[in-house]
Amino acid sequence: VQLKRNVQRLWWRRFVTEREDMVGMDAAIVTHPTIWKAAGHVDNFVDPLMECSACHTRVRPDKAIEEATGTAPDSALTLEQLGLAAQRANVTCPKCGLRAFSAPRHFNLLCRTSFGQQGEEAFLRPETAQGIFVNFAAIVGTVRRALPFGVAQIGKAFRNEISPRNFLFRTREFDQMEIEFFCEPSEASTHFARWVSDYHAWLMAMGLRPDSLRLVEYERSRLAHYAAATTDIEFHFPFGWGELMGIANRTDHDLRQHSAACGRELKFQDPRNPQRAPFFPHVIEPSIGLDRLVFALLCDAYHEETYRAANGESAQRLVLRLHPELAPVRFAVLPLVKNNEDLVSKARKLAHDLRLAASPFEHVVEFDASGSIGKRYRRFDEIGTPFCVTVDHESLRDDAVTVYERDTQQQVRLGVDELLRVARRGGGDFSSASTRAP
Numbered sequence: 001v002q003l004k005r006n007v008q009r010l011w012w013r014r015f016v017t018e019r020e021d022m023v024g025m026d027a028a029i030v031t032h033p034t035i036w037k038a039a040g041h042v043d044n045f046v047d048p049l050m051e052c053s054a055c056h057t058r059v060r061p062d063k064a065i066e067e068a069t070g071t072a073p074d075s076a077l078t079l080e081q082l083g084l085a086a087q088r089a090n091v092t093c094p095k096c097g098l099r100a101f102s103a104p105r106h107f108n109l110l111c112r113t114s115f116g117q118q119g120e121e122a123f124l125r126p127e128t129a130q131g132i133f134v135n136f137a138a139i140v141g142t143v144r145r146a147l148p149f150g151v152a153q154i155g156k157a158f159r160n161e162i163s164p165r166n167f168l169f170r171t172r173e174f175d176q177m178e179i180e181f182f183c184e185p186s187e188a189s190t191h192f193a194r195w196v197s198d199y200h201a202w203l204m205a206m207g208l209r210p211d212s213l214r215l216v217e218y219e220r221s222r223l224a225h226y227a228a229a230t231t232d233i234e235f236h237f238p239f240g241w242g243e244l245m246g247i248a249n250r251t252d253h254d255l256r257q258h259s260a261a262c263g264r265e266l267k268f269q270d271p272r273n274p275q276r277a278p279f280f281p282h283v284i285e286p287s288i289g290l291d292r293l294v295f296a297l298l299c300d301a302y303h304e305e306t307y308r309a310a311n312g313e314s315a316q317r318l319v320l321r322l323h324p325e326l327a328p329v330r331f332a333v334l335p336l337v338k339n340n341e342d343l344v345s346k347a348r349k350l351a352h353d354l355r356l357a358a359s360p361f362e363h364v365v366e367f368d369a370s371g372s373i374g375k376r377y378r379r380f381d382e383i384g385t386p387f388c389v390t391v392d393h394e395s396l397r398d399d400a401v402t403v404y405e406r407d408t409q410q411q412v413r414l415g416v417d418e419l420l421r422v423a424r425r426g427g428g429d430f431s432s433a434s435t436r437a438p
């Protein structure tokens, strides 16, 4: 939870509060069917599905073919062609192992619910984006922005996925971090290119390795009917390359669709040029799944290493090299031994002071007294804690502590005052780790 919160916090800071052209919003999760009819989801938000004739397990033929052959089938294949391709690829049922499937059909991924006293039909949103479009008039009437400007939102999305799998990669309930960036139609391609490169750079600053990422530009035939351009940023997950996020140039499709459905023109009036007729701005949409990003960050941070222990022998450790700003536990405070009242109470006090000092940055501080110091260092290496602070007998006399740094395994002696000062600034310049926020 804390890792997720840290990712959200850094995202919000990087893409909302550090920019002058972004605002945040929080739209409804349960939404009226008209929204999804207008957005095209009621008719088109479908995946192909086929069912095992023996045990009725449902599989997605396109993903099953990709798993069996290592290559995704052409997205333009008809359902019939997909069925034949699944036969050729010898796709078997993941549950009973048989190879007898029904013909593929379309399956709508919208999650239905009912709402209100009459139990009217409603949908759980499958993406946060449409909430921004349907609130467009309220947003522009409130925030007084000229183009270009963007609206950012973090929130739950629900999809009735046919085969949720691969840990956090595909779940039926997940969090998205989405931006709709509204701009002049003539500037859309420039903004699109900028968002692709900004996001790519940010993902690397967050700790993803350059060779774990690749940009996949969609060819014209693969583009959704509303998109003028789409680029996915893919990550090399343990099961292979998969979409981490997508950036799409959605033109003015959504605002036009919702305008037609609600009978009110969701157009933009240029505040700098009142003579100009209201027009539909174009929109660039960078959309990323928070859970997929957390999964990717965990994958690239995970290291099994050999190091030279204090006794000169080689030893193994498992270390999560998360950026210090992302680490769920920022500081661990360790009394050297657990059965010395003075050490324990000094360490508890220091943990408390560190918590207060670090609280504006949401840095978690843990207190841990059990096991040898070496064992405790390993425990905190494993969860990516960048700094372990040991309180020893000497600390009772000189009010100084030993700070162990996860990445270099170096230890420095530091006054408690100095440690608190650094924690209050949200930094950690007593270490060699880069502590600048991504």
Ligand code: ATP
Pocket (backbone or CB within 6 Å): 127, 159, 161, 168, 169, 170, 171, 172, 173, 174, 176, 243, 244, 245, 246, 287, 288, 289, 290, 291, 292
């Ligand atoms: P996929 O092809 O993997 O189903 P998609 O192209 O349907 O993904 P989008 O509709 O573009 O995904 O959603 C934007 C982002 O939301 C994705 O890039 C991904 O990070 C995230 N996302 C989508 N579906 C899921 C899911 N079922 N579980 C977790 N994250 C998801």
